[in-house]
Amino acid sequence: MTYLVGKVALDVVAGAPNNGLGEDNVARVKQLRVGRAVHPYVSAQAFRRWVRDSLPPGEPVSLVTRAGTGQKQQAYTAGRPDQYVDDDLFGYMVAVKGDKTKTCQRDTVFATGTLISVAPRTPQKDFGTMSRGFAAGENPVIHEHEFYSAELAADVLLDLPRIGVFEVDGAGLKVALPAPAAEEVQAAGAERLTFRGCSALRLDIAERRRRAALLLRTLTAVRGGAKQALHYGDRTPGLVLLAPVKGGVNPFTRVLGVRNERTRFDGEVLRAEMAAWADELDGPVLLGWAPGFLGDQRDQVKADLADLVEAGSLVIDHPRVLLGDLAARIERGERDGWFEDPKE
Template identity: 80%
Template sequence: MSYLVGKVVLDVVAGAPNNGLGEDNVATVKQLRVGRDIHPYVSAQAFRRWLRDSLPASEPVSPVVRSGSGQKQQAYTHGRPDRYLDDDLFGYMVAVKGDKTKTCQRDTVLATGTFVSVAPRRPERDFGTMSRGFAAGENPVLHGHEFYSAELAGDVLLDLARIGVFEIDGAGLKIALPEPAAKEAADNGAEPVAFRGCSALRLTIEERRRRAALLLRTLTAVRGGAKRSMHYGDRTPALILLAPVKGGINPFTRVLGVRGDRALFDAGVLRAEIEAWADELDGPVLLGWAPGFLGEQRERAQAELADLISAGSLLIDHPRVLFGALAEQIERGERDTWFEDPKA
């Protein structure tokens, strides 16, 4: 059993990819304060939406059900992880009062943190006007918005052993598939297993491999974000660090720091964490780094970590190349041990 854990970094240039609540006709970007410093951020919900929307068009996604009105509205997916990859990987909660045949819950298999600017960045404020079709002499309508340039970093964790495995008993809303759905999944080939103290149904290893590989490929090709009419930009991660770790600890949260007012990749921190957690690593650390991101730091890190690269403990390449190769290994069955849970 292994978890893929690490960090994803987005390179935002003059963008406004995730907006907060506007006021006084000004659209503001999401931002937090640390002391006197301002750090723009992209919420985990927004990034997960981008990731879901970036799945191939051929991949069916779980339909959304909306009910109620006013403050008593509900919205939820079908809650069928056996049918839909997004229900499997992103989780759901379906709470239908008085109907146990539909009430179910699944914790996320892909955990994502908030993508916060590594270095403090104060958003700039721009304004626009609307005067098209106005009569001569009429005042234009003014509107404003914020944007910024920053490197945004967030932590990620993928629980590989839970891909395609769904609890069918447990306490409270822990049940991922209620009885009617569980029967249908079993009839379609899901096998009964014991998993982390619960009875569960598990999809075939071929389907579990497919879902993991598809997620990795999609992660390297994310698109989306707000304000694309004025601040279109690449939302593909510029840096992805993932490592197979047996226990689910993420020791790589501090590989990015700040020097002066710029983001710094700290090769010394990465080396120290690889050495400290060597007994928990279940394969090489994978560092997908787009050329040109953070200037010459990529080449400097390769030189400083050359011994780890030569030993096979660290692989550095373009994110698409590196994680595309990992997806192929998974599809060929070369990483099947990552999907097995010894506590099952």
């Protein structure tokens, strides 16, 4: 049983990738305060939408049903993780009143935190007008919006053994597949097993490998975000740290900190956590770091941690190269042990 845990960081330059509730004719970015410090952020919901929308064009995604009116509206996906990789990886809740053949729920397999600015950054206002086509002497329409530059970071976790494994019994809404769907999935060849105390159905290992590799490659090609007409910018991660950990604890939440009001990667924190959790690590720690992100810190960290790299316990490369290589290894079956839970 292995989880991939770690950190994802984005480099936002003069952007407004996720907006909150506007007020006084000003479109405001999402932000929170810690004391007097302001930290812009991108919600986990928004980032997950970006990842979902960045799946390859040929990959079918779950259809959304919208029902009800007014304040009693609801929207839900198909709830078929056997057919749709996004239902499998991101989870869902289908609650159809009075219809137990459709009611089901799946907790997320790919868990993501809020992408919050590591160092405090106060958003700035951009003042704009619309006057195109107006007659001479007419007043323009005025509008304002916020934007900022910051390094945003969030924790991530991928529960590898749960990819392609769907609970078919349990309490309340824990059932991932209601009876009619479960019968269909089993008839199609899914394996029945006991998984973490529940009866479950599991897809074949080739499809489970494919889905894990698909997500890893998609993480290196994320696109999306608001205000792209005015503040287009790269949304692929500038840094991705992933470590295979047996127990699912994420020891690497503090590798990014602040020094002199700037975001800093702390190599000594990474070294100390790797030493403390050495018995739980199930392979080398992977540090994907795009050149230029955080200035010259990448070269300094590579020099400071050269002994770990030489020992094979740490690999540092471009995020796309590193995650692409891991995806290929998974597809070749070299990491099949990561998909297995201990026998109950």
